[in-house]
Amino acid sequence: MNLDDYRGVWVFIEQNAGKIEGVSLELLGAGRELADKLQVPLGGFLLGNEIKQLANQVIAYGADEVYMIDNPILKHYRTESYMKGVMLLAQKYMPEIILYGATPNGKDLASAVATDLNTGLTADTTMLDVDVDNRLLEASRPAFGGNIMATILCKKHRPQMATVRPKVMKALDPDSGRVGKVIEEKITLQEEDMRTKVLKIVNDVTKKANLADAHVIVCGGKGMGDIQGFQLIHELAETIGASVGGTRDVVEAGWLPHEQQVGQTGETVTPKIYFAIGISGAIQHVVGMKNSELIIAINKDPNAPIFDVATYGIVGDALEIVPKLIAQFKSQKVEQGGELSYA
Amino acid sequence: MHIVVCVKQVPDTKIIKINPKTNTLDRRSAPAILNPYDAHAVQEAVKIKKKTGGTVSVLSMGPPQATAVIKKSIEIGADQGFLITDRAFAGADTLATSYALSKALERISKEEPVDMVICGKHAIDGDTGQVGPGIARRLDVPPVTNVIEVTEVNEQEKTVVIKRKLTNGYELIQSQMPCLLTVEKEINDIEYSPMPNMIKAARYDPIIWAVSDLEDVDRSQLGLKGSPTIVGKMFTPPRPEGGKKLEGSADEQVNQLIEILLEKKDLFTLQSSK
Numbered sequence: 001m002n003l004d005d006y007r008g009v010w011v012f013i014e015q016n017a018g019k020i021e022g023v024s025l026e027l028l029g030a031g032r033e034l035a036d037k038l039q040v041p042l043g044g045f046l047l048g049n050e051i052k053q054l055a056n057q058v059i060a061y062g063a064d065e066v067y068m069i070d071n072p073i074l075k076h077y078r079t080e081s082y083m084k085g086v087m088l089l090a091q092k093y094m095p096e097i098i099l100y101g102a103t104p105n106g107k108d109l110a111s112a113v114a115t116d117l118n119t120g121l122t123a124d125t126t127m128l129d130v131d132v133d134n135r136l137l138e139a140s141r142p143a144f145g146g147n148i149m150a151t152i153l154c155k156k157h158r159p160q161m162a163t164v165r166p167k168v169m170k171a172l173d174p175d176s177g178r179v180g181k182v183i184e185e186k187i188t189l190q191e192e193d194m195r196t197k198v199l200k201i202v203n204d205v206t207k208k209a210n211l212a213d214a215h216v217i218v219c220g221g222k223g224m225g226d227i228q229g230f231q232l233i234h235e236l237a238e239t240i241g242a243s244v245g246g247t248r249d250v251v252e253a254g255w256l257p258h259e260q261q262v263g264q265t266g267e268t269v270t271p272k273i274y275f276a277i278g279i280s281g282a283i284q285h286v287v288g289m290k291n292s293e294l295i296i297a298i299n300k301d302p303n304a305p306i307f308d309v310a311t312y313g314i315v316g317d318a319l320e321i322v323p324k325l326i327a328q329f330k331s332q333k334v335e336q337g338g339e340l341s342y343a
Numbered sequence: 344m345h346i347v348v349c350v351k352q353v354p355d356t357k358i359i360k361i362n363p364k365t366n367t368l369d370r371r372s373a374p375a376i377l378n379p380y381d382a383h384a385v386q387e388a389v390k391i392k393k394k395t396g397g398t399v400s401v402l403s404m405g406p407p408q409a410t411a412v413i414k415k416s417i418e419i420g421a422d423q424g425f426l427i428t429d430r431a432f433a434g435a436d437t438l439a440t441s442y443a444l445s446k447a448l449e450r451i452s453k454e455e456p457v458d459m460v461i462c463g464k465h466a467i468d469g470d471t472g473q474v475g476p477g478i479a480r481r482l483d484v485p486p487v488t489n490v491i492e493v494t495e496v497n498e499q500e501k502t503v504v505i506k507r508k509l510t511n512g513y514e515l516i517q518s519q520m521p522c523l524l525t526v527e528k529e530i531n532d533i534e535y536s537p538m539p540n541m542i543k544a545a546r547y548d549p550i551i552w553a554v555s556d557l558e559d560v561d562r563s564q565l566g567l568k569g570s571p572t573i574v575g576k577m578f579t580p581p582r583p584e585g586g587k588k589l590e591g592s593a594d595e596q597v598n599q600l601i602e603i604l605l606e607k608k609d610l611f612t613l614q615s616s617k
């Protein structure tokens with residue numbers, strides 16, 4: 001393998017029913033930066049059925065090139081058909097880096113492609129950089145249950161591949177004036193060759209965004225007093241469009257279902273903003289939220305350990321502070337803040 | 344019906360300690376357990392076997408002590424277990440791991456053809472979830488990842504219907520067998536092991552293979568040599584601008600906080616409507 005034959009940074013553009021996933025747009029932002037450092041074009045590759053109209057959006061979000069396979073067999077994601085398509089593109093155009101969103105489909109696809117390309121794949125990356133002199137992707141990820149970060153390198157194989165967690169990279173503001181090239185390829189798969197069939201897809205839109213993927217989380221602890229007091233947590237979350245979490249003690253008290261527990265025996269979360277309200281900050285809780293980008297703690301005990309991990313702390317009675325916060329946010333006329341949405 | 348479940352011995356990451364000076368794992372601090380997802384994988388295989396009959400085998404790659412997770416799997420209800428252990432396997436990343444396991448699976452299926460392979464969604468130490476789909480590619484069987492329910496197994500037609508978890512909801516997939524599944528925890532509850540299983544497990548000696556027991560192995564694809572990825576460096580994640588307590592009355596503190604958040608619009612897409 002001659003490493004110098006490989007050039008360019010690529011992003012897998014995951015679409016479901018004709019809508020591009022947020023993480024793919026975020027990766028175009030991250031990929032743009034890597035491509036600029038390496039002085040190569042940024043490509044987005046897009047597979048599906050009747051998806052041609054999406055190419056402009058991929059370019060607007062930062063791509064120079066869009067590689068596209070549009071075929072009825074790609075209507076729904078299936079490992080078998082999608083990986084064939086990606087193999088065709090990757091072997092023909094030989095990018096040096098390929099990024100995928102760490103979604104169920106993105107991870108599934110990347111794992112299969114890495115095996116067939118006989119190359120390295122870093123899972124669930126949360127930081128990306130590039131060593132320009134050696135053209136090496138530096139993909140960092142939490143290791144050992146999130147206790148530490150490890151930078152993974154792939155020195156002798158190309159392409160270098162990584163899956164990247166949703167909501168850790170930043171999408172660029174779309175620029176509809178950007179110009180780019182669209183390259184179409186064809187695959188010749190027949191439905192008879194396929195060993196899997198998608199019988200039906202059920203979207204559960206009523207459910208609030210997965211805690212693990214939430215952008216803003218309001219998490220409450222026993223300090224809210226009782227289930228009535230905990231309503232303030234729901235109210236604040238509602239006001240700013242955030243997801244609600246709780247400590248184990250809160251879940252054990254029956255104020256919240258277990259799926260919403262944050263911590264060692266619950267979810268590990270990495271939102272942009274984490275409100276810890278009436279939470280002491282026991283280590284079992286902290287391991288599940290300490291990598292949040294901005295942590296705001298409200299606790300009446302100035303010595304509560306939560307203040308050691310908080311970016312900003314308010315010492316005071318949550319039952320007094322939270323209603324004030326809600327009122328303030330409301331007067332700012334906050335709109336859906338919790339979940340980033342892309343036009 | 345022959346189901347093979349891939350099981351891994353992992354350090355219990357809940358209790359793990361990292362040496363802050365060397366950034367390495369303090370192994371004494373971490374007891375070795377059966378990867379929790381793999382326990383659910385074994386349980387699911389046992390559940391399927393209750394309906395279809397057949398054999399549940401488990402396969403692990405690891406050091407000799409990894410026989411412990413095979414015995415644990417026998418407790419849950421597996422019939423037999425294989426451990427592949429050899430210096431040559433050491434240091435494997437996911438690519439080299441799926442290669443070694445697929446070679447062992449080829450040998451297992453010579454003895455009794457395999458209809459289904461089940462893996463955990465991921466191993467809690469590596470946390471990648473890449474080994475399952477990797478094995479599927481190497482055996483050229485369809486992978487179905489993130490499985491939350493095996494809805495139907497049709498032995499005559501050699502098909503299965505599976506519920507697969509998606510970011511927002513789920514999909515129902517029909518796959519031909521043989522196939523490979525990776526399972527989520529919610530697929531089942533681990534049942535209490537009946538006494539005969541416990542006794543069988545205590546007495547059970549797993550079948551142990553070295554590289555030389557496997558056929559057509561390209562040694563350059565094993566272990567550290569066969570691993571394209573390496574760990575460059577380890578570091579503790581940088582803390583965001585650390586602990587600042589706000590001051591003043593409750594109202595003043597709230598106002599300060601709102602101001603800070605409004606400044607961080609890029610973090611928090613607060614939109615003051617004009």
Ligand SMILES: Cc1cc2nc3c(=O)[nH]c(=O)nc-3n(C[C@H](O)[C@H](O)[C@H](O)COP(=O)(O)OP(=O)(O)OC[C@H]3O[C@@H](n4cnc5c(N)ncnc54)[C@H](O)[C@@H]3O)c2cc1C
Pocket residue numbers: 220221222223224225246247248249250261262263264265266277278279280281282283284285288298299300301304316317318319
């Ligand atoms: C093996 C194991 C696993 C665990 N896993 C988890 C886990 O996954 N997640 C988890 O959260 N915990 C977990 N725990 C429990 C953990 O150790 C703590 O007990 C728990 O996090 C404490 O919850 P809390 O902060 O809500 O309650 P408390 O510790 O009771 O803290 C309440 C806090 O609220 C403050 N307070 C009280 N009234 C007010 C008020 N009016 N205004 C403002 N502040 C107020 C108090 O000063 C106090 O700091 C685990 C424990 C063990 C042993």
Ligand SMILES: Nc1ncnc2c1ncn2[C@@H]1O[C@H](COP(=O)(O)O)[C@@H](O)[C@H]1O
Pocket residue numbers: 348349350351352378380381384402403404405437440444461462463464465466467469470471472473474475
């Ligand atoms: N050394 C191993 N031995 C047996 N099975 C493994 C091994 N490593 C990974 N697996 C299987 O692959 C799954 C995913 O592991 P990983 O890709 O490492 O997260 C695990 O849940 C196991 O089912």
